[in-house]
Amino acid sequence: MKAIVIHEAHDLRIEDRPEDAPGPGQLKLRLATGGVCGSDLHYYHNGGFGTVKLREPMILGHEVSAYVEEIGAGVTGFKAGQLVAVSPSRPCGGCKYCLEGLPNHCLNMRFYGSAMPFPHIQGAFRESLVADASQCVDATGLTPGEAAMGEPLAVTLHATTRAGGMVGKKVLVTGCGPIGVLSILSARAAGAAEIVATDLSDFTLALARQAGADRTINTAQDPDALAGYAAEKGHFDVLYECTGVAAALAGGIAAMRPRGVILQLGLGGDMSLPMMAITSKELELRGSFRFHPEFAVGVALMQKGLIDVKPLITHSVALSEAESAFKLASDRSQAMKAQIVFSE
Amino acid sequence: MKAIVIHEAHDLRIEDRPEDAPGPGQLKLRLATGGVCGSDLHYYHNGGFGTVKLREPMILGHEVSAYVEEIGAGVTGFKAGQLVAVSPSRPCGGCKYCLEGLPNHCLNMRFYGSAMPFPHIQGAFRESLVADASQCVDATGLTPGEAAMGEPLAVTLHATTRAGGMVGKKVLVTGCGPIGVLSILSARAAGAAEIVATDLSDFTLALARQAGADRTINTAQDPDALAGYAAEKGHFDVLYECTGVAAALAGGIAAMRPRGVILQLGLGGDMSLPMMAITSKELELRGSFRFHPEFAVGVALMQKGLIDVKPLITHSVALSEAESAFKLASDRSQAMKAQIVFSE
Amino acid sequence: MKAIVIHEAHDLRIEDRPEDAPGPGQLKLRLATGGVCGSDLHYYHNGGFGTVKLREPMILGHEVSAYVEEIGAGVTGFKAGQLVAVSPSRPCGGCKYCLEGLPNHCLNMRFYGSAMPFPHIQGAFRESLVADASQCVDATGLTPGEAAMGEPLAVTLHATTRAGGMVGKKVLVTGCGPIGVLSILSARAAGAAEIVATDLSDFTLALARQAGADRTINTAQDPDALAGYAAEKGHFDVLYECTGVAAALAGGIAAMRPRGVILQLGLGGDMSLPMMAITSKELELRGSFRFHPEFAVGVALMQKGLIDVKPLITHSVALSEAESAFKLASDRSQAMKAQIVFSE
């Protein structure tokens, strides 16, 4: 079977790898669709990010859907041919954080396509994949492309649960890449009353409006628009910060009302923050990292028609053209989510 | 102008009353639509409930929409002819609970159509009404009937905010009168993943399904169905208890998982509770009473199309036929919400 | 070795049992002191409580301290002769509740001296005990009697964490048996500003004052005293309900302010509740059941001198006189906690 392997920055290869057989509790899957994520792009363009660096070839990919092909011993509830969304999260279930209900902080996490430990955790961009049945969520009724959106949707649903109740809240989203637009969909599905979104690209802002943003601001064209929300100590209850850029965060902070909650999703390096505003308005900056129960929740909300991610999938390419998906996904002027079709 | 006045149980009269003039900060309104609520029915059938008893004639009604007719000094943001939803809640803004952000617990509350203090607080079922501008929320785009649903919707949205985050939660609703079905709509709008609803009437359960319930149970026909959720210490995260009946609450408690939250909305007398289950599963029984910011939130969510209350309005009658609305509203086999049309 | 075995109500025997050897990860302990708890008394007087009934002989006891005698393979951090407090809580670490950070709701819990499953879980009133090292907390600096108070103290600290922040709160404690007085100590250690306690016994109320209650009320002598707190919708932020008696709970509810939190600790049967007050004041009734991390916390707070439980230990008897401890512990006019000394 073929797999998409990153060797170093800009060295992406499609290679043959042997298939695995499912053990007890596992499923053998034929991959359907894989989405290219920002961290995949970091490996592709830079060989990593921060202190996370490629040290050996690694199969990329962690946003995937697949068809059940073979069912391991002891697994019930699945049948051959069924479409499933596959969670890339594999906590150990035994460490202290797993036992505190924080599996996303597992000390022994094996998250698909991650160069954090060494040897690296191999990813899911491969024609054949063996996964634990507990990673697989029935996706009947969804397209393979939608099912592969389960993972980034889980990220923004997790951030939304981190925010506490969302009913009636005024929400600002800075940065309208896939995570930003999924944040809009998530906040809307959780009862937000008003959503304003900012970005530098008219293309992504059009998708933000389609996802439910009440107002969009192109901060390249209208850099002072957010300042209009700063009167009387600010306007927004919740900020999804999806840029990782200090200026965007600072602009958002000025528009936040006292006790507002900032969900930091954009992964950047060190950022300079206006601490005086954070202290005097008693803002809460909350990191949000990955997800766990939210993966199945997101699939269910899509199945019920409460969240529609289809407009976000702007490009689908064949496996043989995989590298073009990486190039498209890097261009916010024309692409939102680029996916690779492994099989129909 | 005419008003609907309750004198004692079963003595409902349409009487002439003088119109008021708007003072500073007020609006004079021409009533559009008024909905009959459970507490109106308590006055109609029993002359009150619990220790709350009619001691003088009282204009009923607190679920109303209206058209702006005249604008008092200092009021901005309204124009004649505009449809508004009118909140019946008038906290004093000066007592200790108002200053703690708990206006629904105001020590000097004047809530429309309430016999709690004496002299009673007169209600809003009257052709002409003078209200504070701060009670009035623009309802442009809604029908007068929808706008009059703003009040009971605020009740269930308040309960929903009392539940904390709702994303992905498994929800049980016991009792599918208007508050129960609005609880379904509210939980769905807040991101609930699974909703099961119970009632004794197939008519209301059909509306519950239309509102988004994934499964409905007629407990008259299938009294043991909830027991199927009791395995492994229970299934549901949240219970909206809308019956006020001890047996319904006890059945719900058996189906709740550890740390589940019970929102007590149904107003009954004393109820016998299975305390052993509450203690050993660490359930949380939370009273939910009226609302405040949720009134404007509900109107906005209806305007955005995120909550659709129209199917709940099963009956509309003319003012001259008002008493028939009280009779219809008492019959769950054929009516959900009965409204009175004061003007077109 | 000798063990205290309950055969049926009023049939308490001291019997010989074989000693066990420690396996890997375990400690062999020589018991120091064991405290008699309310559930032990239920078995002694009634053969059980509610649906929990003795069906075979069972060693009682779950409040114990012990000396380390032998150290199993792989255990570090303990040495022979060391005093430890032994937690009776043994969750499985693998079920869904354990993995959600709720080990007190473990589906496979084996809590010492409990007739809930069959075969029953044997208890810790035995001269020699083999326990998992993870159950044992260093108690150096404490007396064996204090160390044996680690368990009931953990119960009230757990309830206190269930209440959220306690700083500056006004606290009511109804029922001043050991759990009530430990609730006073816990609330005081957590920053409560005002503590009022009620009971029917002057003996226990004197200990309540010594533990930090600002005011005590003997409701037998002064049944209307709590009513003085009902003005302006009530006074108390938090209620520790430690009686399990409906009248005590109802009296407490009348004295609670809006949004007050009721921690239900007293285990009774069904109780009739004034639901109108719970709803209209938006009270929160929260069950609190056992504990987990709070066991080690309580031992640490005693070691630091922040909580002093010594005045509560009113009686200590030799193992040969064990039954007298059960009789003493049942008499609130002269005893608070009665303990059994297994070894010096």
Add this chain to the structure above:
Amino acid sequence: MKAIVIHEAHDLRIEDRPEDAPGPGQLKLRLATGGVCGSDLHYYHNGGFGTVKLREPMILGHEVSAYVEEIGAGVTGFKAGQLVAVSPSRPCGGCKYCLEGLPNHCLNMRFYGSAMPFPHIQGAFRESLVADASQCVDATGLTPGEAAMGEPLAVTLHATTRAGGMVGKKVLVTGCGPIGVLSILSARAAGAAEIVATDLSDFTLALARQAGADRTINTAQDPDALAGYAAEKGHFDVLYECTGVAAALAGGIAAMRPRGVILQLGLGGDMSLPMMAITSKELELRGSFRFHPEFAVGVALMQKGLIDVKPLITHSVALSEAESAFKLASDRSQAMKAQIVFSE
């Protein structure tokens, strides 16, 4: 009467000012003691901080105790000669934040000795002061110096309530000036299980230990000591950041466990933060600003002997020597809190 007036940086004068008479609801007070706070020092050394700059002469001071001298119309519950702690916080009681229960974010706040609005809000370092009765809390049983600590203690108690439940928490305090040491006292009074404190001065660290710190670290002498807490993703649940220095915050962040809460109390300018750690450990950085109900709570906890601030008062000088208090308070090698005695 005499007042301590700052004209510009380093220009501190003792000037004569006329006395005021108490209006209805007010008390005329004879000042007892005033403590010098960090913001007083900013005015003294730099003429302000950040964008807050002196534009006219301003009486300094907001940490004061006083004796009741004259009682205005309608005031009850006070008598002449009584010692009171005086809160410097005067929210308007009518703006939207006051009505949300957030008076510390009042849009019209008049906080003693603050150059934020213009004309400036005059402070309380004056022999005679007229205050609203609602600002005054009975301090019977305290020394005037202790009573004057009510204000900074309220700051740290507010931060502690912002942290939620503290029972059993592992706490790190970075920076052991008065706010840092009061944070230690507050965390201890709220049930923290372990407290580690850092500073650059052995003098302040000795007071930190006296206040209850289990371990102190002089980061000048032992810069790597905190790194020992970084294993397994970190150790501390709560960080009181009292330096306003980016390096201290970054060192603290590395030692925080997942989901840890950082209370930002130190007021600095912009700070560079390690966002990757905040995101991936899902830390929560919460601003904490001033206080409101915590003022009376702190006085009560001191009266009950649960918090002892006396060791922090290292210097007391006469009014005529007031400037020496400002110089002493700036020197962490020998002073913690310096106070000015206005009258005995």
